[in-house]
Amino acid sequence: MEKEIIKLLKQKINENYSIELDEIKLENPPKKDLWDFAFGCFVLSKDLKKSPAQISQELAGIIKNEDIIEEASAAGPYLNIKVSKSIFTNSFYMLYNYLYNDKNYFTWNIDLYKWKTVVIDYIGANVWKPLHIGHMCTPNQGQAIINVYRKLGYKVIADSHIGDWWIIFGKLIKAYKLWWNEEKLHENAIEHLLELYVKATDEAEKHSHLDEDYRNEFKLLSEWNLESVGLWREFTKYSIDAAQVQLDRLHIKPDYNIGESFYEGLWLPKMEDYPDLKYDMHSIVEELIKKWIATQNEDGSVWVVFDEEEKIPSCVLQKRDGTHWYLASDLAAIKYRMENWAPEKIVYFVDVRQQLHLKQAFTIAKKVGWLWNTELMHAYNWFISLKDWAMSTRKWRIIKLDKLLDEAEERAKKILLEKRDDITWSELEELSKIIWIWAIKYWYLKKSRETDVVFDWDEFMSFEGNSWPYIQYAYVRAVRILENYWKSLSEENIWSLELSEEVELVKAIWSYFFILEKTKDTAMPHHLCAYAYDLTKTFNAFYNNVPVLNETDESKKMIRLKLVKLFSLVIKDCFNLLWIDMPEKM
Ligand code: ARG
Numbered sequence: 001m002e003k004e005i006i007k008l009l010k011q012k013i014n015e016n017y018s019i020e021l022d023e024i025k026l027e028n029p030p031k032k033d034l035w036d037f038a039f040g041c042f043v044l045s046k047d048l049k050k051s052p053a054q055i056s057q058e059l060a061g062i063i064k065n066e067d068i069i070e071e072a073s074a075a076g077p078y079l080n081i082k083v084s085k086s087i088f089t090n091s092f093y094m095l096y097n098y099l100y101n102d103k104n105y106f107t108w109n110i111d112l113y114k115w116k117t118v119v120i121d122y123i124g125a126n127v128w129k130p131l132h133i134g135h136m137c138t139p140n141q142g143q144a145i146i147n148v149y150r151k152l153g154y155k156v157i158a159d160s161h162i163g164d165w166w167i168i169f170g171k172l173i174k175a176y177k178l179w180w181n182e183e184k185l186h187e188n189a190i191e192h193l194l195e196l197y198v199k200a201t202d203e204a205e206k207h208s209h210l211d212e213d214y215r216n217e218f219k220l221l222s223e224w225n226l227e228s229v230g231l232w233r234e235f236t237k238y239s240i241d242a243a244q245v246q247l248d249r250l251h252i253k254p255d256y257n258i259g260e261s262f263y264e265g266l267w268l269p270k271m272e273d274y275p276d277l278k279y280d281m282h283s284i285v286e287e288l289i290k291k292w293i294a295t296q297n298e299d300g301s302v303w304v305v306f307d308e309e310e311k312i313p314s315c316v317l318q319k320r321d322g323t324h325w326y327l328a329s330d331l332a333a334i335k336y337r338m339e340n341w342a343p344e345k346i347v348y349f350v351d352v353r354q355q356l357h358l359k360q361a362f363t364i365a366k367k368v369g370w371l372w373n374t375e376l377m378h379a380y381n382w383f384i385s386l387k388d389w390a391m392s393t394r395k396w397r398i399i400k401l402d403k404l405l406d407e408a409e410e411r412a413k414k415i416l417l418e419k420r421d422d423i424t425w426s427e428l429e430e431l432s433k434i435i436w437i438w439a440i441k442y443w444y445l446k447k448s449r450e451t452d453v454v455f456d457w458d459e460f461m462s463f464e465g466n467s468w469p470y471i472q473y474a475y476v477r478a479v480r481i482l483e484n485y486w487k488s489l490s491e492e493n494i495w496s497l498e499l500s501e502e503v504e505l506v507k508a509i510w511s512y513f514f515i516l517e518k519t520k521d522t523a524m525p526h527h528l529c530a531y532a533y534d535l536t537k538t539f540n541a542f543y544n545n546v547p548v549l550n551e552t553d554e555s556k557k558m559i560r561l562k563l564v565k566l567f568s569l570v571i572k573d574c575f576n577l578l579w580i581d582m583p584e585k586m
Contacts (some may be wrong), residue, residue, distance in 0.1 A: 001036075001083055001087045001088065001510065002026055004087060004090075005081060006024045008063060008066060009024055009059075010024060012059070013059075016058075017048060021043065029075075035080040037081045038075075038078045038079065038080050039056075039059075039079040040052070040078055041059065041077050055077075056077055056079040060072045067084065068083060068084050069081065069083065069084060070084040085497055088503045088506045088507065089495045089496050089497050090495075092562075095510060095566060099509075099566055100562075113154050114153050117154065117341050118154055118344055118345045119347070120145060120157070120349065121161050122141070122142025122146075122348075123160035124138070124160055125160070125162055126163035127163060127164045127236050127259070128194065128235065129193070129398070130191065130194060130243075130401070131246045131402075132398045132399055133384055133401060133455065135246070136440075137349075137351065137381045137383075137384055138351065138381060139247060139250065140250060140441060141349055141379070141449055141525055142158070143158075143250075143251070143579055145349075145379070147576070147577040147579060148516055148525075148528070149520060151577060156255075157256070158254045158255045159257075159337075160254040161259070161330075162257050162258075162259040163260055164232075164239075164259035165261040165329070166218070166260070167215065168197070169217070169218055170213075170214040170219075170221065171200040171217075172193065172196060174210070174213050176196055176231060176235075180192075189238035193235060222266070222323070229268060229269075246402055250579070256272050257271065258272075263280060263281050263329040263333055264281055264329075265281065277332075278336075278339060279336070280332060281328040284331050284335065285328060287368065288317065293367055294317055300320050301316055301320045303317065304360070306360075310363065312356075331364060334361065334370060334371075338374065344373070344375070345375045347523050348378045350380060351383070352380040352382055355378065358378045359378070379523035380450075381449035382449065382450060383453070384455060385452070411436065412431075412432040412436035413432040415435075416428055434583055435469070438580045439469060445525045446466055446526050446533070449524060466529065466530070470536065471533065471536045471571065472582060474536045475568060475572065477543070478565075478571075481564050482564060485549065489561055489562075492555065494558065495559065502546065502563060504542070506566075508538040512531070512535075512570050512573075516577075525578060528574055532571060532575070535570065543564075548561065
């Protein structure tokens with residue numbers, strides 16, 4: 001419907017003012033319930049030598065009596081437009097064909113985006129510790145955005161840039177040699193690694209010579225000592241596997257786990273099949289020095305100093321002892337991704353503490369000329385915490401993701417037992433597994449990633465407001481309505497809408513396409529959640545005020561059933577993208 005309005009505006013502007021506008025952008029009016037679109041008349045004011053307010057007055061008069069316009073009026077420089085119902089009838093018909101008849105309803109977008117690639121950098125866990133509550137953040141957000149891109153037809157490379165290098169491995173290997181315990185290792189390897197790491201840290205506080213030992217162990221690893229590489233591989237493998245067990249529970253799966261170590265160019269054993277490395281960190285540092293972007297100090301360290309107007313603090317690429325700072329691995333990763341995948345965009349789902357680091361990396365990559373037209377975006381998130389816990393690994397005060405998910409399951413059971421006294425044991429098992437995880441995931445994803453969130457058990461299981469149970473409930477209701485009547489529906493070609501509730505529902509469904517684009521562009525899944533909630537509210541208003549199954553007029557009933565069907569399809573689709581299941585029963 002937007003297209004029709006744009007076409008009309010172009011035509012009328014041309015007829016009345018002899019101006020050809022290439023592009024017209026419609027905006028959302030502040031009062032969405034009164035108006036459908038707003039057009040800012042600023043763009044015309046220069047050519048017409050009139051004020052935008054005057055133009056909006058005139059335009060309102062010009063388009064007022066058109067068929068597809070219900071009402072038009074000026075609000076200062078803006079022209080507010082309300083579209084007539086007939087145009088929604090048209091949209092309804094189109095939506096139905098997109099969403100229902102033609103299962104592949106994104107073909108138009110697939111043509112648009114078919115040749116494009118994006119790289120999503122997310123998860124990026126450090127390999128020596130189990131996933132924790134913080135891993136609710138970037139894995140869930142990144143995965144939702146990956147799904148949206150794929151839905152729109154993009155090729156996506158989902159890469160978990162794991163932390164599998166640096167001095168930590170010196171610590172781990174040394175601690176392993178000193179204190180490892182075979183039994184514990186077999187029982188729960190990742191847990192044991194954390195234990196070793198904590199011990200290594202604590203012991204070094206008491207015995208300062210240990211730090212030296214850790215450095216030496218790391219040096220051995222960097223020099224490709226066979227035993228060290230063997231241990232490195234084992235530890236890394238344990239960690240990736242253990243992390244994937246938890247990620248599977250949340251339906252998260254990267255294509256690759258390409259670690260920081262890979263960019264050292266040591267040819268450490270690969271655990272997946274990704275392209276080989278052409279430019280390692282050494283060659284990157286050399287290139288930057290050669291191009292006058294980095295300079296080497298007398299002590300051997302290599303630095304990047306930025307131009308004054310960039311207002312970015314200088315940073316180190318290579319330390320005195322020749323080892324690299326992790327900026328070098330991020331730069332190597334950018335070059336590698338450009339070389340192999342030539343993405344349109346690389347989106348980094350990494351927490352806000354890395355803001356400066358990534359800004360430095362992005363600025364350098366641009367300067368050195370690797371980027372062409374590729375956009376680098378840091379989709380940072382703020383923190384998640386549980387009310388009384390601080391998130392520190394060192395002192396064991398870590399809220400592990402598996403514990404969190406287990407506890408959620410227990411709580412869901414309790415709630416179910418309270419709410420349904422008829423529930424059977426197997427039903428309880430099955431439902432609690434579903435409910436907890438999706439409620440929790442939705443609860444998290446509906447928050448903007450640019451806010452801190454505090455985990456509150458009472459909040460996420462709420463059946464009111466913007467929550468998974470609320471939306472799920474409406475979905476089940478829709479499925480139930482359709483169950484008995486859908487098959488008997490006649491395929492008559494009737495699409496006229498008469499009630500405002502019907503029109504509102506069509507409008508809400510229609511905006512799905514715009515929301516997908518917005519979610520993709522901002523890399524913010526909460527837009528999708530806000531949409532799902534609004535759509536559900538609109539559906540409930542429709543369902544509560546308009547008879548569907550009780551309607552005696554067969555054509556009207558048919559139209560309404562089709563609307564219910566569209567609602568169920570779109571809401572299911574939304575949740576598919578968030579990778580949240582929607583059971584058909586509750
Ligand atoms: N692993 C680093 C850390 O935990 C962050 C790396 C950020 N870069 C990235 N490409 N994800 O401090």
